[in-house]
Amino acid sequence: MAFDDLYQEIILDHYRNPQNFGEVYHSCTVVEEDNPVCGDQIRLMIVVNADGLLQEIKFKGSGCAISMASASMMTEAVKGKPISTIQRICSDVIGAMRGEKDPQVLENYGDLVALKGVIQFPARVKCATLAWHALEDALKEEAKKFTR
């Protein structure tokens, strides 16, 4: 178990300079997710355009380096992508974190490969997946809008 595998440079970069951190000021879908056990909180805002692409995504929140870095990397990985692709990324990341999928899948997603180190720290997996669960919920909210 290596501390350096958990807190890789990529993770620390995102933690110190989070991407897409802030608010969406126009109409958007907002979800909030928290983990009362560790006190991590995230507020995720997304806008899906008429072509089914994730046009905008921002997050606010407080939490440990792993949860905040994971959120930051997530926004970069999914922004501008079609919803179906994003759903696959969500399922790959959460599956890899939980040990249900080969961690190799993370190699396909740029910076997200840095999350591989989290897998050896079971107590921290839920930190890494918080933002991803929020994104899944946000996509479900979006889907409801379309069926209405």
Next chain:
Amino acid sequence: MKETQQPESWESAVGFDPHRVRQDFPILKETFRRGRQGERSVPLVYLDNAATTQKPRPVIQAVVDYYEHANANVHRAIHTLGDRATELYEASRRKLARFLGAASEREIVFTRGTTEAINLVAAAWGRTFLNPGDEILLTEMEHHSNLIPWQLLAREKQLTLRFIPFQADGTLALEHLDRYFTPRTRLVAVTHMSNVFGTINPIKAIVAAAHRFDVPVLVDGAQSAPHMPVNVQELDCDFFALSGHKMCGPTGIGVLYAREKWLEAMEPYHGGGEMIRSVWLDRATWNDIPYKFEAGTPNIAGAVGLGAAVEYLSAIGMENIARYERFLTRYALERLREIPGVRIFGEAPERGGVLSFYVGQIHPHDVAQFLDAEGIAIRAGHHCAQPIMRKLGVMATARASFYFYNTPEEVDRLIQSINKMKEFFGNGF
């Protein structure tokens, strides 16, 4: 980096040598491999003693000896091992009675720990003595184990829970103590020492006030009994709960002390073997106290281990332990306050060795993970006290907690690592 500031001959003032007693704890010799290739070896610095303490050889040996030479069921077997097991189990009860200054060993009920002891009182005493509209007076600084049992009881019996608030320094607001009592107050349940702030509450004053209103008092002693002399008759409390594993004993064993008059008057807690005298198909009569509250085969080995633990602690001396931990805590507080950006929760003048803190904006999980990489074990989280965290406006804290086997050198390692951590994380965002 500053040198250890050892005050003038603290070792002689303490009455025992913490470096020597450490030798009694095999686990304190653990080292961990660190670094990508495991190229670094770091010694364990165990500072999570408020969660559970480590076990000295005499306790481990007592448990092994019990299983190797005395294992049988207690109180019923007509054979030599049954006698040995019963004698060891009851000898432990006597040791605990002496340790707590109880009037009689009949007032000592073995439980799984503090949590079960409090649940026992809530269920058995509450069932017998409480009616809808009655009030229980708690404090805002209780561990969940001295809160949730009362919430459950309040829901079942339509009771009202009232709370003595804590103040910014982590002490209870007690100036107008009498005002918290109403004609419906039936019980006070309060922690002796806070597991978040380290605050030692003035139990004698609280008990005196409560008794003026004819209200009994339950003391959660999970954090106090391991660290200071406790005499339940001097405290004059009605109930006192403790956990063995927080005082060098095994897990899964604890004690409820209760005044004999309450134990006699209370309904049983769990039903089953051992707690009965005569049983018919439709009714039963109860065994004498304390057995009335010990249904089923108890944790015999645990009780034997706990007996060995209080003997071990008494040999060092609870006064000595308290004095040394006061010294160590003061030293740690001084050193922590020297670090810019460290915020300490709890500044009570009367306090034990529990330090909750924040390092800049670094999340407590990151603090704990970083320290773990240095071999230092602390706690990060809400410490089973979410209402406290909410009032403090944080969701979690980092917590270092000491025992008599910790040393000033270990405090120095904690301080050095916190300084390193600040460089590593920046200050967070």
